[in-house]
Amino acid sequence: MNIPVSQQYAIGVDIGGTNTVFGIVDHRGSILYRGAMSSRNHDTIEPYIDELYDLIIPSIESIGGIEYIRGIGIGAPNGNYYTGTIEYAPNLKWKGVVPMAELITKKFQLPCALTNDANAAAVGEMMYGAAKGMKDFIMITLGTGVGSGIVANGQLIYGHDGFAGELGHTIIIPDGRLHKGTGAKGSVEVYCSATGVKLTALELLEKNPKTNSLLTKYNKEEIDSKIVYECAVAGDKLANEVYAYTGKILGMALANFIMFSSPEAIILFGGLCKAGDLLLQPTRQHMEANLLPIFQNKVKLLFSELKEDDAAVLGASALVWELK
Amino acid sequence: MNIPVSQQYAIGVDIGGTNTVFGIVDHRGSILYRGAMSSRNHDTIEPYIDELYDLIIPSIESIGGIEYIRGIGIGAPNGNYYTGTIEYAPNLKWKGVVPMAELITKKFQLPCALTNDANAAAVGEMMYGAAKGMKDFIMITLGTGVGSGIVANGQLIYGHDGFAGELGHTIIIPDGRLHKGTGAKGSVEVYCSATGVKLTALELLEKNPKTNSLLTKYNKEEIDSKIVYECAVAGDKLANEVYAYTGKILGMALANFIMFSSPEAIILFGGLCKAGDLLLQPTRQHMEANLLPIFQNKVKLLFSELKEDDAAVLGASALVWELK
Numbered sequence: 001m002n003i004p005v006s007q008q009y010a011i012g013v014d015i016g017g018t019n020t021v022f023g024i025v026d027h028r029g030s031i032l033y034r035g036a037m038s039s040r041n042h043d044t045i046e047p048y049i050d051e052l053y054d055l056i057i058p059s060i061e062s063i064g065g066i067e068y069i070r071g072i073g074i075g076a077p078n079g080n081y082y083t084g085t086i087e088y089a090p091n092l093k094w095k096g097v098v099p100m101a102e103l104i105t106k107k108f109q110l111p112c113a114l115t116n117d118a119n120a121a122a123v124g125e126m127m128y129g130a131a132k133g134m135k136d137f138i139m140i141t142l143g144t145g146v147g148s149g150i151v152a153n154g155q156l157i158y159g160h161d162g163f164a165g166e167l168g169h170t171i172i173i174p175d176g177r178l179h180k181g182t183g184a185k186g187s188v189e190v191y192c193s194a195t196g197v198k199l200t201a202l203e204l205l206e207k208n209p210k211t212n213s214l215l216t217k218y219n220k221e222e223i224d225s226k227i228v229y230e231c232a233v234a235g236d237k238l239a240n241e242v243y244a245y246t247g248k249i250l251g252m253a254l255a256n257f258i259m260f261s262s263p264e265a266i267i268l269f270g271g272l273c274k275a276g277d278l279l280l281q282p283t284r285q286h287m288e289a290n291l292l293p294i295f296q297n298k299v300k301l302l303f304s305e306l307k308e309d310d311a312a313v314l315g316a317s318a319l320v321w322e323l324k
Numbered sequence: 325m326n327i328p329v330s331q332q333y334a335i336g337v338d339i340g341g342t343n344t345v346f347g348i349v350d351h352r353g354s355i356l357y358r359g360a361m362s363s364r365n366h367d368t369i370e371p372y373i374d375e376l377y378d379l380i381i382p383s384i385e386s387i388g389g390i391e392y393i394r395g396i397g398i399g400a401p402n403g404n405y406y407t408g409t410i411e412y413a414p415n416l417k418w419k420g421v422v423p424m425a426e427l428i429t430k431k432f433q434l435p436c437a438l439t440n441d442a443n444a445a446a447v448g449e450m451m452y453g454a455a456k457g458m459k460d461f462i463m464i465t466l467g468t469g470v471g472s473g474i475v476a477n478g479q480l481i482y483g484h485d486g487f488a489g490e491l492g493h494t495i496i497i498p499d500g501r502l503h504k505g506t507g508a509k510g511s512v513e514v515y516c517s518a519t520g521v522k523l524t525a526l527e528l529l530e531k532n533p534k535t536n537s538l539l540t541k542y543n544k545e546e547i548d549s550k551i552v553y554e555c556a557v558a559g560d561k562l563a564n565e566v567y568a569y570t571g572k573i574l575g576m577a578l579a580n581f582i583m584f585s586s587p588e589a590i591i592l593f594g595g596l597c598k599a600g601d602l603l604l605q606p607t608r609q610h611m612e613a614n615l616l617p618i619f620q621n622k623v624k625l626l627f628s629e630l631k632e633d634d635a636a637v638l639g640a641s642a643l644v645w646e647l648k
Contacts, residue, residue, distance in 0.1 A: 136484040157476045159586025160460040169616045170580040256494040262483025292493045
């Protein structure tokens with residue numbers, strides 16, 4: 001390619017359970033064009049890629065044509081960096097092993113790098129966000145689920161098979177709460193995700209039948225992490241306890257992660273971060289309390305510096321600049 | 325240095341709480357000269373290094389002189405790879421931060437690399453043992469304590485500050501058994517070390533006052549992991565339960581470690597490995613049961629292939645070949 005890097009662009013695609021968002025991104029992390037489509041319109045993968053192609057092509061033309069695009073980066077649940085496949089993703093329509101990178105390359109005639117969404121977020125954070133310049137950090141995404149991306153020695157840890165960094169599925173409370181999606185008991189995700197916050201709220205309401213918590217005004221089905229947050233901010237005691245408990249479990253888990261890879265920082269990202277200090281304060285307290293002294297008061301606990309709407313696309317696009 | 329690598333030698337030094345062992349090792353991992361001294365003869369570090377020097381020099385002369393030595397590798401508790409220091413090692417006589425690598429280099433006029441003993445063991449295993457050719461594995465040392473060395477992308481993970489890989493101190497049972505050395509409750513080490521085996525045996529004896537276990541023949545003070553092993557091999561039910569429990573906890577912990585770095589293998593090393601299948605079988609069972617399906621039946625669980633007496637020196641010497 002004879003076009004200098006400074007004039008090249010990367011396409012970032014984030015495939016979520018509901019929506020696929022994409023953008024054309026320059027080398028400094030500015031998103032020039034954005035778009036979105038449903039991830040659920042097509043039962044098979046080929047027509048999904050056809051729709052994606054038709055949606056992106058006009059933007060590619062606008063920036064000067066496909067020769068200005070260095071490649072396509074994709075973040076997807078259960079995305080495998082080594083094979084470029086999406087494998088048995090429970091929230092996607094396409095079952096089994098989908099050779100996504102290969103199909104994308106065939107359709108677009110561009111190189112493609114694929115990894116899971118949390119790994120993509122970590123690369124984005126390292127290139128454009130709170131982890132700029134760091135060689136050792138852990139990215140934790142706190143959304144519907146809990147994902148993670150681990151960077152050590154300046155490299156993402158993919159592991160032997162490409163699936164490293166599933167910290168949300170590590171067990172923090174043996175024989176603890178059942179995770180209906182995985183069947184595991186007591187995994188980090190079943191406590192520290194949006195779903196976990198809801199479950200904790202329902203548990204506390206059940207344990208305190210005489211409470212006058214604001215949460216009692218809602219049906220059980222209605223209660224979600226957003227409502228718990230609003231009640232907590234309004235000063236509701238039980239809702240605040242929900243965050244204290246979530247932070248306790250998260251802090252314990254982070255301490256374990258730190259004793260694994262001894263990162264410079266842990267970076268939190270995703271919907272639950274809106275809770276700010278409500279979550280951060282108990283998390284930090286229990287993180288420090290569970291660390292060996294040699295690790296205490298060393299590790300930064302930070303929120304992502306990327307705008308939530310942009311982060312997924314930026315992270316996915318950042319994979320392109322790492323392509324060999 | 326004009327001497328070809330094939331004719332060079334490395335000195336490996338393993339500093340334990342009681343003894344220091346050392347050897348001169350060739351590039352293929354053969355130990356030509358060995359020696360040992362007490363780690364406890366000197367309250368300050370300089371005379372300790374003087375004694376070590378006087379003991380090693382004759383062997384150095386025997387292989388042709390110091391110009392054939394490429395460097396000195398040291399494994400030591402709380403050894404920090406980045407700084408070459410031993411920091412606040414609870415089992416050593418020298419308190420605070422000891423600039424070991426610098427002092428060794430000054431005395432021997434040779435480059436020196438230092439890391440903790442479990443990291444050194446991992447490098448040794450990668451170079452000469454069960455992990456030969458692997459790029460992603462975790463070494464777990466099961467001795468008086470539980471140590472670990474993590475290799476990902478073909479590199480040891482040292483972390484931001486050089487202290488990564490303290491998996492023995494991760495919490496596996498929140499609010500579990502007290503670790504008297506660290507004050508932590510429920511860490512892996514307090515269950516899966518030789519001390520842990522003893523504590524589990526004492527707990528089971530206390531819970532079963534009417535047992536006719538062979539272990540009741542011993543005083544509580546006498547019981548150690550060796551006696552528990554001998555009773556288990558003799559068919560004693562309670563002693564076998566001790567290993568079943570130890571393996572359960574270890575298996576749960578290994579599952580968490582796997583979901584972190586997705587290694588090709590976990591390699592077990594140290595005194596507890598003598599228990600063989602008594603430990604391996606329950607460990608494997610509970611490891612698999614706690615893994616997400618994408619990780620199941622993939623990760624090899626192996627014993628070290630290095631002779632226990634040689635491993636520490638080999639591992640320490642192996643650091644030398646990695647010196648830049």
